[in-house]
Amino acid sequence: MNSLLARFPVRLLIGLAAPALLIGWWQWQASAHIVSFAPPAAVGSALVEMLRSGDLLRDTLSTLARAFTGLAIGAPLGVALGIAMGIWKPVDRVLGPLLHALRQVPMIGWLPLMGLWFGVGEGTELIVVSMSAFFPSMLNSHAGVAEVERRYLEVGSILRFGTVQRIRFILLPAAMPLVLTGITQALAFAWIATIGTELLTGAGSGLGVAMGQAQMQQRLDVMLVVIGATAALGFVINHLFRRLRRSALRWQPSLP
Amino acid sequence: MTPYPHAREDRLSAKTGRGELIVSDLNKSFTINGQPRRILDNINLTVRPGEFVSIVGASGCGKSTLLRLIVGLDTEYSGELRLDGERIATTSLDRGIVFQDHRLFPWMTLEQNIELALLNTDTPRARRAQIVADHIALVNLKGFEKAYPHQLSGGMAQRAAIARALVTEPRLLLLDEPLGALDALTRVHVQSELQRIWMAQRSTMVMVTHDVEEALYLGDRVIVMSPNPGRIRRIVEVDLPHPRDRRSPLLHRLKDEILAELTSGADADGDAGNLVHLPSREAR
Numbered sequence: 001m002n003s004l005l006a007r008f009p010v011r012l013l014i015g016l017a018a019p020a021l022l023i024g025w026w027q028w029q030a031s032a033h034i035v036s037f038a039p040p041a042a043v044g045s046a047l048v049e050m051l052r053s054g055d056l057l058r059d060t061l062s063t064l065a066r067a068f069t070g071l072a073i074g075a076p077l078g079v080a081l082g083i084a085m086g087i088w089k090p091v092d093r094v095l096g097p098l099l100h101a102l103r104q105v106p107m108i109g110w111l112p113l114m115g116l117w118f119g120v121g122e123g124t125e126l127i128v129v130s131m132s133a134f135f136p137s138m139l140n141s142h143a144g145v146a147e148v149e150r151r152y153l154e155v156g157s158i159l160r161f162g163t164v165q166r167i168r169f170i171l172l173p174a175a176m177p178l179v180l181t182g183i184t185q186a187l188a189f190a191w192i193a194t195i196g197t198e199l200l201t202g203a204g205s206g207l208g209v210a211m212g213q214a215q216m217q218q219r220l221d222v223m224l225v226v227i228g229a230t231a232a233l234g235f236v237i238n239h240l241f242r243r244l245r246r247s248a249l250r251w252q253p254s255l256p
Numbered sequence: 257m258t259p260y261p262h263a264r265e266d267r268l269s270a271k272t273g274r275g276e277l278i279v280s281d282l283n284k285s286f287t288i289n290g291q292p293r294r295i296l297d298n299i300n301l302t303v304r305p306g307e308f309v310s311i312v313g314a315s316g317c318g319k320s321t322l323l324r325l326i327v328g329l330d331t332e333y334s335g336e337l338r339l340d341g342e343r344i345a346t347t348s349l350d351r352g353i354v355f356q357d358h359r360l361f362p363w364m365t366l367e368q369n370i371e372l373a374l375l376n377t378d379t380p381r382a383r384r385a386q387i388v389a390d391h392i393a394l395v396n397l398k399g400f401e402k403a404y405p406h407q408l409s410g411g412m413a414q415r416a417a418i419a420r421a422l423v424t425e426p427r428l429l430l431l432d433e434p435l436g437a438l439d440a441l442t443r444v445h446v447q448s449e450l451q452r453i454w455m456a457q458r459s460t461m462v463m464v465t466h467d468v469e470e471a472l473y474l475g476d477r478v479i480v481m482s483p484n485p486g487r488i489r490r491i492v493e494v495d496l497p498h499p500r501d502r503r504s505p506l507l508h509r510l511k512d513e514i515l516a517e518l519t520s521g522a523d524a525d526g527d528a529g530n531l532v533h534l535p536s537r538e539a540r
C-alpha cells in the first residue's frame with residue numbers, strides 16, 4: 001500500500017487533487033457572483049495573453065534574477081560568518097548580539113530606511129533580499145558548527161589535524177546538513193522578500209511589480225496569473241533544491 | 257591469510273623508541289557535582305615494548321579514563337606517563353586508539369576514513385592507496401571500500417576503526433573494548449585476526465575488555481582493576497606462547513581465578529551496582 005502511494009504518478013495525482021478542488025470551488029464562486037472573482041476561463045485567457053506579449057516571461061526572469069542575485073550575495077556571507085562564529089568564540093561574542101537583535105526586524109521593515117539611503121530601486125531591493133538570505137544561512141551554519149560532536153573532534157586530535165584540516169575534514173562536513181538547511185530557508189526567504197519588495201517599491205519589472213499594477217488596474221485575472229506563477233515557481237525551485245541537498249548528503253542514514 | 261601489509265622495520269629503525277609505556281604514581285580526579293572525586297588511584301604499570309596487555313575491571317572503574325590519559329586526550333593528571341622515556345603531554349601519531357564507539361566519520365566512505373588517518377604521516381602519497389587497500393583486506397572488509405559507515409554493521413564498523421588505528425603504525429595501540437559490539441562468532445574471529453596482526457607487527461598494545469577469556473587469549477599479562485577509586489588489584493602473567501590455543505587448561509584456570517577475583521571484589525565493596533558484567537558468559 002505504502003509503496004503504491006510512493007509511486008511518482010500516484011503521488012502526482014494525489015498532489016494535484018487539492019489544487020483541482022480549489023479550481024472547482026473557484027469556478028463555482030465565480031459563476032455564483034458572491035465576491036468579485038475572475039472565472040478560470042478569464043484567467044486562462046489572461047495567461048495566454050501575458051505569455052504571448054512576453055510580459056510574464058520578462059517579469060518572471062526579473063524576479064528570478066533578483067532572488068538569485070540576493071541569494072548569491074547573502075547566503076555565502078551568512079554561511080561564512082555563521083561558520084566563523086561557530087569556530088571562533090570571540091567572533092560570536094562580538095557580532096552575535098548585534099546580529100540577533102537585527103534579525104528581529106522583519107526584512108520588509110528595512111525598506112523605508114534603505115529607500116531613504118539608496119533611493120527606491122534595484123540597489124535597495126537587492127540589499128533587502130540579500131539580508132533575507134543572509135540570516136537563515138548564518139543562524140543554521142552557526143548551529144551546525146557549534147553542535148559538532150566532540151568525539152569526532154577527538155579523532156581529529158588523535159590524527160594530529162591542524163586548524164585547517166579540522167575545519168575541512170570535520171567541522172564543515174559535520175555542519176553540512178544544517179548549512180544546507182540554512183540555504184534552503186534562505187532560498188524561501190529570498191523569494192518572499194523579492195516579491196515583497198517588488199510589490200512595495202513597484203520599480204522596474206518583476207512578478208511583485210505586476211501584482212501591484214494589476215491591483216491598480218483592477219485586473220483580477222492578471223493578478224491570479226501572477227500569484228499562480230509565483231506559487232508554482234517557488235514550489236519548483238524549492239523542490240529542486242531539496243533534491244540537490246539530498247544528493248549532497250548521501251552519507252546520511254536518513255533525512256529529516 | 258593476508259601477510260602484514262608493509263614492513264615496519266624501516267620505521268622502527270628511524271625512531272628511537274620501541275613502544276615502552278611507563279605509568280607511575282598516576283592519579284586522576286574528576287569534579288562531579290562540585291566535588292572532586294578520585295577516579296584513578298596510584299596506578300603503576302610498565303608495559304614492555306611489543307607486549308600485549310589486557311585490562312579487565314568493573315564498569316566505571318576508570319579503564320577508559322586511563323586510556324584517554326595515555327593517548328593524550330586528557331592531560332589533567334598527577335604522576336607520570338612516559339612512552340619511550342618521553343613524557344606524554346598531548347596526542348601523537350605514535351599512539352593510536354580504537355574507541356569504545358567506532359567514531360568513523362559518517363560523511364566519508366570506509367576508504368576515505370582510513371586514508372584520512374595517513375594525512376599527517378610521512379607516508380608517500382603514491383603508496384597511500386595501496387596501504388589503505390591492504391589494511392581493508394587485513395580486517396576482511398574488501399568490497400566495502402566505498403560504503404558509508406551507516407551502511408556497515410556494528411562489527412564491520414568496529415573492524416574498520418581497527419584498520420584506521422593500525423594504518424598509522426603507532427608504536428603503542430590502545431583498544432577500548434574494540435570487540436564489545438560483536439557477536440560471539442565474529443568476535444572469536446576478530447580476536448584471532450588481532451592476535452595475528454599483533455604478532456606480525458609487534459607494536460605494543462593495551463586492550464580494555466569485559467571479556468576475561470578474550471583478555472587471557474590475547475594478553476601477555478592481564479591487569480585486573482577494582483573500582484571506587486580505580487586501582488590495580490592484581491596483575492596476572494599469562495605464560496603461554498602465541499599463537500594460543502583457546503582450549504589451553506592454563507587459560508581456563510586463570511579465567512576462573514580472575515572471575516573469582518572480580519566477583520569477590522564486588523562483594524567486599526558491598527557495591528552491587530558495580531558488579532562486573534561479563535559478556536563472555538552469555539557468549540559461550
Ligand SMILES: Nc1ncnc2c1ncn2[C@@H]1O[C@H](COP(=O)(O)OP(=O)(O)OP(=O)(O)O)[C@@H](O)[C@H]1O
Pocket residue numbers: 286287288295314315316317318319320321322
Ligand atoms: N568527563 C568526565 N567528567 C566527570 N566524570 C567522568 C568523566 N569521564 C568519566 N567520568 C567518571 O569516571 C569514572 C570512570 O569512567 P570510565 O569511562 O573510565 O569507566 P570504564 O572503566 O571505562 O567503564 P566501562 O567499562 O563502563 O566503559 C566513572 O565513574 C565516570 O562517572
Ligand SMILES: [Mg+2]
Pocket residue numbers: 319320321356432
Ligand atoms: Mg569505558
